[in-house]
Amino acid sequence: MYLDRRINFFNPPQFNLATNSILGTTQRWSIDRTWPIEDILIFVNFDVTTGFTTTSPTTPDMYDNIAQILQHVNLSINDGRQPRSVVDCNGIALLEYQTQAGFNLDQATNTLVNVSQSVVGALAVPVGKYQACYRIPCVSSRVGEPMRTRMYLPVHTHPQDPVLTLQFNTLAGMSAVSTGAIGTIRVDVVLIRRVPTAASEKMLRSTAGSNPTGYIDWDMIETPFQVPLNSGAEQRFALPVPGNYMDLLFRQYKGGSAIDRTKHVDTDVGDSIANNLGLETRWRLETGGVTVSEWRWKHLRTINDFTRPGCPTAPLFTVTPTLPLPNGGAFVAIASAGSSTIALSNQPTNFPSAMQAATANYRAGTSAYLDFLTDGCSGDTGNELGSLLDCNTPANNGLKMELVGTPASVSSNASVIYTMGRRLFGDISRWQKF
Numbered sequence: 382m383y384l385d386r387r388i389n390f391f392n393p394p395q396f397n398l399a400t401n402s403i404l405g406t407t408q409r410w411s412i413d414r415t416w417p418i419e420d421i422l423i424f425v426n427f428d429v430t431t432g433f434t435t436t437s438p439t440t441p442d443m444y445d446n447i448a449q450i451l452q453h454v455n456l457s458i459n460d461g462r463q464p465r466s467v468v469d470c471n472g473i474a475l476l477e478y479q480t481q482a483g484f485n486l487d488q489a490t491n492t493l494v495n496v497s498q499s500v501v502g503a504l505a506v507p508v509g510k511y512q513a514c515y516r517i518p519c520v521s522s523r524v525g526e527p528m529r530t531r532m533y534l535p536v537h538t539h540p541q542d543p544v545l546t547l548q549f550n551t552l553a554g555m556s557a558v559s560t561g562a563i564g565t566i567r568v569d570v571v572l573i574r575r576v577p578t579a580a581s582e583k584m585l586r587s588t589a590g591s592n593p594t595g596y597i598d599w600d601m602i603e604t605p606f607q608v609p610l611n612s613g614a615e616q617r618f619a620l621p622v623p624g625n626y627m628d629l630l631f632r633q634y635k636g637g638s639a640i641d642r643t644k645h646v647d648t649d650v651g652d653s654i655a656n657n658l659g660l661e662t663r664w665r666l667e668t669g670g671v672t673v674s675e676w677r678w679k680h681l682r683t684i685n686d687f688t689r690p691g692c693p694t695a696p697l698f699t700v701t702p703t704l705p706l707p708n709g710g711a712f713v714a715i716a717s718a719g720s721s722t723i724a725l726s727n728q729p730t731n732f733p734s735a736m737q738a739a740t741a742n743y744r745a746g747t748s749a750y751l752d753f754l755t756d757g758c759s760g761d762t763g764n765e766l767g768s769l770l771d772c773n774t775p776a777n778n779g780l781k782m783e784l785v786g787t788p789a790s791v792s793s794n795a796s797v798i799y800t801m802g803r804r805l806f807g808d809i810s811r812w813q814k815f
Contacts, residue, residue, distance in 0.1 A: 414536035433561030470603035525762035591807025613790035624804035664786035682746030
């Protein structure tokens with residue numbers, strides 16, 4: 382790294398109300414802008430005093446359970462040109478993005494995710510103490526020097542402090558069954574920043590693109606696409622434009638009598654021969670009638686797994702409790718032939734942690750990721766922007782960039798596909814070879 386690092390932590394009083402009274406509220410905190418920001422880590426510490434049990438979740442939040450205790454995150458700035466949000470997404474989206482665009486989740490957050498999402502059909506959270514770290518990466522983990530220094534959030538050049546807004550869930554929002562209780566919630570925030578020098582600032586300004594400070598403008602905005610009820614027709618979901626996308630995260634929640642993430646939103650879920658194993662539905666990115674990329678969701682899942690830590694699932698055997706493991710994995714209960722069995726999985730971080738079906742020995746690709754910065758297979762560091770997904774050209778020509786596919790028809794609790802990506806703004810041709 383080119384610049385010295387500074388790590389500071391804060392306990393904002395706005396985020397630390399008495400006991401659990403922050404639940405169901407939205408709180409704001411102005412962030413110090415002494416140095417450009419590399420990462421913001423939001424630690425949510427809480428104790429479950431009465432266990433949660435959710436059967437047949439009817440919303441995505443109920444499915445995600447306590448992993449969605451931080452319901453929504455917004456980071457807004459005023460850089461003197463245009464006040465805007467640079468981050469706006471659900472809390473769970475930050476966790477999933479970290480597993481795909483970053484390296485891993487920490488052990489405590491791994492355990493929380495595994496507890497909240499590992500049981501198919503009945504999501505049970507036992508009494509205990511939990512910690513979750515929601516990471517806002519102000520520069521992608523995949524970007525290396527010399528590009529990295531340009532992509533910090535340059536709040537030290539802004540006329541106003543950035544504002545971090547946190548929306549906390551309610552108990553009812555996280556559980557369809559009114560059995561859970563949380564005693565106390567405490568929140569601390571860590572800022573990881575870099576100390577610019579006169580020479581580094583001069584160099585950036587002398588080689589600036591659209592932003593005269595030499596930094597590259599970006600945002601990470603999540604967009605929910607709800608599939609119409611009782612419709613099995615092909616759907617087109619328009620991505621936000623303009624900009625150049627470094628990546629795209631797709632998160633699926635299949636609707637019906639209960640929300641599910643162990644199956645794709647497709648009719649052809651690929652978990653059995655009857656459900657078109659190997660013949661799953663085609664999805665694509667398309668602009669102006671031209672296909673940019675096409676895939677089945679398992680294709681993206683597998684490409685994503687090439688750069689994920691993990692090991693094969695162990696054979697199933699009978700056990701009663703759900704047991705967390707020191708390495709962040711857990712023995713997780715799954716449905717099998719009407720009786721409780723478990724599988725040893727030490728990689729719950731590629732959402733969802735549950736297997737696709739009792740007889741399918743793989744996860745559904747309901748959290749999938751397209752990496753435009755690098756090849757997405759080797760873990761190579763990106764410092765060249767020629768391969769990004771160009772959404773400026775379609776926008777300038779009155780066209781769209783669309784996610785296109787055919788979801789299954791459901792009559793209740795609509796399916797939802799969330800998309801989120803890191804988007805760069807302005808002229809980036811200086812950092813494109815061809």
